[in-house]
Structures are given as structure tokens and as C-alpha cells.
Amino acid sequence: MSLAADDIDRFEASRPRLEAIAYRLLGSAGEAEDAVQETFLRWQAADVDRVEVLEAWLTKVLTNLCLNQLTSARARRETYVGQWLPEPLLAGDPMLGPAETAEQRESVSYAVLTLMERLSPSERAVYVLREAFTYPHREIAEILGITEASSQQIFHRARKHVADGKARTEVDEATGRRIVEEFLAAATSGRTESLVRLLTEDAISIGDGGGRVPARAKAFEGAAAVARFLxxxxxxxxxxxxMAGGAPEVYAWTANGDPAVVAVVDGRVVGVMCLEITAEGICAFRNQVNPGKLERATAHWAVADHGEPLFTAF
Structure with a gap:
């Protein structure tokens, strides 16, 4: 069934919100785009005159597509080479979605996206729809085919799981840049002690190379071990x-709202290192170097006003 131009426009007006929901649910920009495109195909095949509330209809279709994707993704990640980390999104990417409240910003942080991997698909869906997009439990229940009471219970359980694993401190862009610059100065000084002073005692460093770029399968744990690695x-x-295809230019940046280090070779993003900050220091480094998860970052970087690099590595 072909859609009228107005019906296509109505869908396109919803696309940014749908992509932001799908990204939070799936942790992958590419998979989010695919889910939204499949939602469009469902819209194209629907009897649009019988759809009473477009936003609710599209959200229900998209969420259930993502739930199916999450179920199959769990099986795929069991055979994933090394650590699995989400696909990072650089500052300004529209797929990051709403960022008016602390809850919305936190829900798309790299740390929380990683923590959400612990949740069941239904917990993740309820958490994202409620925490990031403020859907009432009545609507979430309708989307997922559960009771309103169940939605409330699932949300409280999911929120507790996420809260139990995080101690993240939100910092503004200027503070984040200063922290990154201070970290890079210590990391390139050749002195482990200066790095250790910036870290919490239980700091960790995790890398995702996807089997395409060397990355240690097990996380580095403890300030001394992390400092030696960095x-x-x-x-x-x-x-x-x-291995990088040249000498990377290194920038202090922001990814998923977190302070980040971005490494670029000939315009291609080859690594994004997200820093998790607490009141005691840097508690985690999550390093995405899988080329398949950096394509969107590269495309965004090409049109960003990123200025000059801090230095050229290697």
C-alpha cells in the first residue's frame, strides 16, 4: 500500500524520537535505524485511517520489534569476541534524543547503556520508555501488553538494578574537557603515579574490538593495573x-554525555574512550575500537566543528 505524502511526513516527524528510543533499547545506532525502517514498512502496510493515535501506534510497533531484536541479540552476544560495549554517539548526534532532564541525560550515558545490558528485554523497555521518555505506566502497559501494575513493578526493579551499579557524577562540558585533558597529560607523561592519582581504587578499563581490533577479553581492574595499561x-x-592505519589525532570530546577521548586517523574515528566520573575520581574507561561500531561516529565527525587535536599519538 502506498502512503500519501502527508502520511509519510507524519512518520518522518516521528523518526528522531523513534530512533532515540530504539538506540537506548538496542545500544546500536545501526540496529536502531533498521528497527525504525522496519516500523516505517509496517506503517506503509497498515490501514492508516484506522490508526487513532500515531505516536502510540508507532511506539508500540517499534518497541516490540526491538524486544524481538534484544532476545536474539542476547544469543549473538554469547558468541561475541571479547567484551561487548554499546555503539558510542558523539555530542550533537540527534539519536541521543531528549536531554532536558538529568534522568534523560543519564539514560543515554555510556555507563548506563552498559548497565542496561543486565536487564531483561522487558525491564529495559519499561525503563527506557518511563525514565527517558516519561511515558505513563498506562501507556507502557498498552505498548507491552501487560498490566499497569506490572509496568510499575518492572520499572522499580529495573531502576534498582541500574542504580545499584552506578555512582556516576554528571559534569558539564567544560569540566569534562578539563578532566580529559588532565587524564591525557598524565597518560602520556610516562609516570604511572600521576595516573593513579586520577583514578578510584576500584577503577576498571574495558575494551571492545569485536574480534577486528585487538582488545583484552577481560577488564583491567584496580587503579594500578588500569594506570599501567593506559x-x-x-x-x-x-x-x-x-594497526590504526596511521598516527591518530587525539581530541577531548563528549560521547553519550560523558567526557571522552576521540582518536581519528585521516578523518576516520578509530577509537572512542568514554570516561565515567565520580566524586572520588575516574572510575571507568570504556573503549570502543570495533570499526563496525564507529561508522556513525565517523560520519558525524566529518561535519562537526572539532578544531585542532590536542596531540598526535604513537
């Missing part, structure tokens, strides 16, 4: 330049 990571070497 000092070695930024130590110059021909093998590192060859």
Missing part, C-alpha cells in the same frame, strides 16, 4: 601506528 596504550610504537 600508560602503555599511549606509548608510541610502530606496531600501533600500523
Amino acid at each position: 600508560r602503555g596504550l599511549f606509548k608510541p610504537g610502530k606496531a600501533k601506528r600500523a
Whole structure:
């Protein structure tokens, strides 16, 4: 069934919101785009005259597509090479969605997206729809085919799971940049002690290479171990330049609302390192180096006003 131009326009007006929901649910920009496109195909095949509330109809279709995707994704991630981390989105990417409230900003932070991997698909859906998009439980219940009481119970359980694992402190862009610059100065100084002073005692570092770029399967744990790894990571070497395809330019940036280090070679983003900040120091480094999860970041970087790099690594 072909859609009238007005019906296409109505869908396109909803696309940014749908993509933001799908990204939070799936942790992948590519999969989010696919889910939204499939939602459009369902809209195209629907009897649109019988759809009373477009936003509710589209959200229900999209959410259930994402739930099916999450169920199959769990099986795929069991065979994923190394650690699985979400796909990072750089500052200004419209797929980050609403950011008016602290809850909305937190729900798309890299730390919380990672924590949400612990949730069941239904917990994740309820958490995202309620926390990030403020859907009432009555509407969430209708979307998921559950009772309103069940939606409330699932939300409280999901929120507790996420809260139990985080101690993130929100920082503004200027403070985040200062923290990144201070970290990079310590990491390139060659002195482990200066790095350790910036970290919490239980700091961790996790990398996702997807089997395409070398990344340790097990996280580095503890300030001393993390500091040694990071000092070695930024130590110059021909093998590192060859692996990256050149000498990366290093920028202090923001990804998913978190302070981040972005490494770029010839306009191609080859790594995004998100820092998780607490009142005691940097508690986590999550490093995305899987090329398949950096394509959108590269496209966004090409049109961003990123200025000059802090330095060239390796």
C-alpha cells in the first residue's frame, strides 16, 4: 500500500524520537535505524485511517520489534569476541534524543547503556520508555501488553538494578574537557603515579574490538593495573601506528554525555574512550575500537566543528 505524502511526513516527524528510543533499547545506532525502517514498512502496510493515535501506534510497533531484536541479540552476544560495549554517539548526534532532564541525560550515558545490558528485554523497555521518555505506566502497559501494575513493578526493579551499579557524577562540558585533558597529560607523561592519582581504587578499563581490533577479553581492574595499561596504550610504537592505519589525532570530546577521548586517523574515528566520573575520581574507561561500531561516529565527525587535536599519538 502506498502512503500519501502527508502520511509519510507524519512518520518522518516521528523518526528522531523513534530512533532515540530504539538506540537506548538496542545500544546500536545501526540496529536502531533498521528497527525504525522496519516500523516505517509496517506503517506503509497498515490501514492508516484506522490508526487513532500515531505516536502510540508507532511506539508500540517499534518497541516490540526491538524486544524481538534484544532476545536474539542476547544469543549473538554469547558468541561475541571479547567484551561487548554499546555503539558510542558523539555530542550533537540527534539519536541521543531528549536531554532536558538529568534522568534523560543519564539514560543515554555510556555507563548506563552498559548497565542496561543486565536487564531483561522487558525491564529495559519499561525503563527506557518511563525514565527517558516519561511515558505513563498506562501507556507502557498498552505498548507491552501487560498490566499497569506490572509496568510499575518492572520499572522499580529495573531502576534498582541500574542504580545499584552506578555512582556516576554528571559534569558539564567544560569540566569534562578539563578532566580529559588532565587524564591525557598524565597518560602520556610516562609516570604511572600521576595516573593513579586520577583514578578510584576500584577503577576498571574495558575494551571492545569485536574480534577486528585487538582488545583484552577481560577488564583491567584496580587503579594500578588500569594506570599501567593506559600508560602503555599511549606509548608510541610502530606496531600501533600500523594497526590504526596511521598516527591518530587525539581530541577531548563528549560521547553519550560523558567526557571522552576521540582518536581519528585521516578523518576516520578509530577509537572512542568514554570516561565515567565520580566524586572520588575516574572510575571507568570504556573503549570502543570495533570499526563496525564507529561508522556513525565517523560520519558525524566529518561535519562537526572539532578544531585542532590536542596531540598526535604513537
